[in-house]
Amino acid sequence: MHPDAWDGSALVLQPGVDILHRIEPLWRQISLVNETAPPEVATTRLISLFSRAVEIALPTQAILQTAIPHCIALQLSDSDDGAWITVADLTASDGRVIPEWMAEAVVKRGMKAERLDVIEILYGTAALAGLPPVxxxxxxxxxxxxTAADWIYKARAAGRLEGMSYTPGRQADG
Structure with missing residues (x-):
């Protein structure tokens, strides 16, 4: 099925036992994501693990690039009652993916771990939406x-972008 023909209804997948064995460790890691971690850390980890699991289970990249941005929602507020916004909404609007104060903080020298967290969020969000991560x-x-390319290189070298990839020229809408 072409992504443009997808009506948004559930897709029934039959990945087979071999694929399920390969993604089981990722599902275990997803189940152990720490709920007490800051929202951006937990969200980044979940997006990364989920993306890796889907990449193994579904080799059909066009379907993923179309569906995933609509399936993943982020809560960018520290309050529990903050609004949720999908990756598709974030990347289709003029809104920011991360708060401005966070962007300013990670650009400063010495924010290594936090910078890697933000690069992971931005790269994952862009790649899932079919947009150029750099x-x-x-x-x-x-x-x-x-600088953006260098920080992405460093995040990948640190293992923060494992399982995430972007194919230049291939848009999320197929």
């Missing part, structure tokens, strides 16, 4: 293209 980091953090 451009997303560049625009969101207000840094030069070269």
């Amino acid at each position: 451009k997303a980091v560049q625009v969101e953090l207000g840094v030069p293209h070269r």
